[in-house]
Amino acid sequence: MSRGDDRREAILEAATELFLKHGYEGTSLDMVIARAGGSRRTVYERFGNKEGLFAAVVEDMLDKLLAKLSQLDWAEGAPQEVLTRIGTAFIRALVAPRAVALFRIVIGEVSRFPKLGTSMFERGPERAYAQVGKYISAQVDGGTFKPVDPDLAARQLLEMIKGDMHLRALLGARRAPSGKEIERHVSSAVATFLNGAAV
Amino acid sequence: MSRGDDRREAILEAATELFLKHGYEGTSLDMVIARAGGSRRTVYERFGNKEGLFAAVVEDMLDKLLAKLSQLDWAEGAPQEVLTRIGTAFIRALVAPRAVALFRIVIGEVSRFPKLGTSMFERGPERAYAQVGKYISAQVDGGTFKPVDPDLAARQLLEMIKGDMHLRALLGARRAPSGKEIERHVSSAVATFLNGAAV
DNA sequence: ATAATCTGGTACTAACTAGTACCAATGTCA
DNA sequence: TGACATTGGTACTAGTTAGTACCAGATTAT
Numbered sequence A, B: 001m002s003r004g005d006d007r008r009e010a011i012l013e014a015a016t017e018l019f020l021k022h023g024y025e026g027t028s029l030d031m032v033i034a035r036a037g038g039s040r041r042t043v044y045e046r047f048g049n050k051e052g053l054f055a056a057v058v059e060d061m062l063d064k065l066l067a068k069l070s071q072l073d074w075a076e077g078a079p080q081e082v083l084t085r086i087g088t089a090f091i092r093a094l095v096a097p098r099a100v101a102l103f104r105i106v107i108g109e110v111s112r113f114p115k116l117g118t119s120m121f122e123r124g125p126e127r128a129y130a131q132v133g134k135y136i137s138a139q140v141d142g143g144t145f146k147p148v149d150p151d152l153a154a155r156q157l158l159e160m161i162k163g164d165m166h167l168r169a170l171l172g173a174r175r176a177p178s179g180k181e182i183e184r185h186v187s188s189a190v191a192t193f194l195n196g197a198a199v
Numbered sequence C: 001a002t003a004a005t006c007t008g009g010t011a012c013t014a015a016c017t018a019g020t021a022c023c024a025a026t027g028t029c030a
Numbered sequence D: 001t002g003a004c005a006t007t008g009g010t011a012c013t014a015g016t017t018a019g020t021a022c023c024a025g026a027t028t029a030t
Helices: A002-022 A029-036 A040-047 A050-069 A079-095 A097-108 A114-123 A125-142 A150-162 A165-170 A179-197 B002-022 B029-036 B040-047 B050-069 B079-095 B097-108 B114-123 B125-142 B150-162 B165-170 B179-197
Strands: none
Touching (some): A002 A040, A002 A050, A002 A097, A050 A125, A079 A165, A097 A114, A097 B097, A114 A125, A114 B165, A125 A150, A150 B150, A165 B114, A179 B150, B002 B050, B040 B050, B050 B079, B050 B097, B050 B114, B079 B125, B079 B150, B079 B165, B079 B179, B114 B125
16 A cells, blocks of 8 residues: 555656746656656556546645635634735745646637636635635624625725736746735735725 | 738738637648748748748737737826726737737747747837836826836736736637726726725 | 565657748749 | 749658556555
8 A cells, every 4th residue: 555655656756847947748657667666557546547547646736736725714803814814825826837827828728628617716726715705794784884786895995906917927937026025015906905995 | 012022021911810810820821821822932921831830920919919908098087097008009919819819829939939939028018017117106296196116016917907817818818808807807906006005 | 474466767659849940833023 | 034032832850748558666554
């Protein structure tokens, strides 16, 4: 039970780094094997073929990237604080170098792997929308916010927070933003939002 | 002067369709030649090599996509009307199938062609931000808007308008939105924005 | 220790690729 | 019409790729 899992893990890790760096077509199984050690046979036994290996890599990375987002504190502080905290984590997760690299590859390979694209959206941004929507809904019920459409409001807020940072990062049109830049940016978006939504 | 240009045009058109459909690596010069007619020699004489052909295709598509955006009416109507009109054109241009396909390829090939990514951002979204910023700045000067930071406000507005539609489209996580959906979406974003920015 | 299973390494197949070379045919221009 | 440049088609080179086959050696369990 240990030998196989070790090999699987090593292959997955090597493939992850290589796919992130060179893309799907740019990564050959020879490269994966050279990095992970082992032989072609093991790869094909564990993952079926190259597509299977790629799908496994994406799934694995998604899990790891999203793990951080699921343990956020939604209770502590006023809405302004909570939304800033959540928003900061959201944008940080989106522009993290590994996340950007993953987005690039998945977007570039959407026509070959349509499911990976929808899966990525639903497990990432879509979930964030839903959670923020729930929070806003509670604020509306509690009378802290005007009676806005929670889902729409959540999307508008998060998109303002995301700003052009994500697209910029995807297109490589900028160096990674600093922590302070992110903070200022998020605060400003939350302020604009609360200006319209808070009672 | 005519024979050569004809061949160039035919090759460019064939290459455009094929790159959009199969991506950079997925398109071979044999496919381009089979579609355009002619011979390898002509391709190499006109475009140097495969990279040159790809760069030419992207430049050409960018020009054509952006041509529509540059002829908008910024004078007619109240801010609410103007911003809705501009915003609608903006989002329509972003989610148009050919634009989405182009974004996908460029994003997927950013590491191979870094310049194409930045060029795409600067000639597309960045220009829209600047133009809307100028408009907002004029409104601030005229007293129609509160004294907001025009550039920041423009970005927030356009990002709200863009919403999740672009990322969704890039990830193939949705069918193309209908005209009415877009209209409703843009109006709502403009309303939220004016709620915070208008005097 | 011995039998059964799994793995590493390598060799191989069949197919595809970008780019070069070359000649006959076609079109252009004087 | 005749000189000249351009183009089509094809063949070729050198390299790469995913996937298969196979055997000796390592690992595990009995």
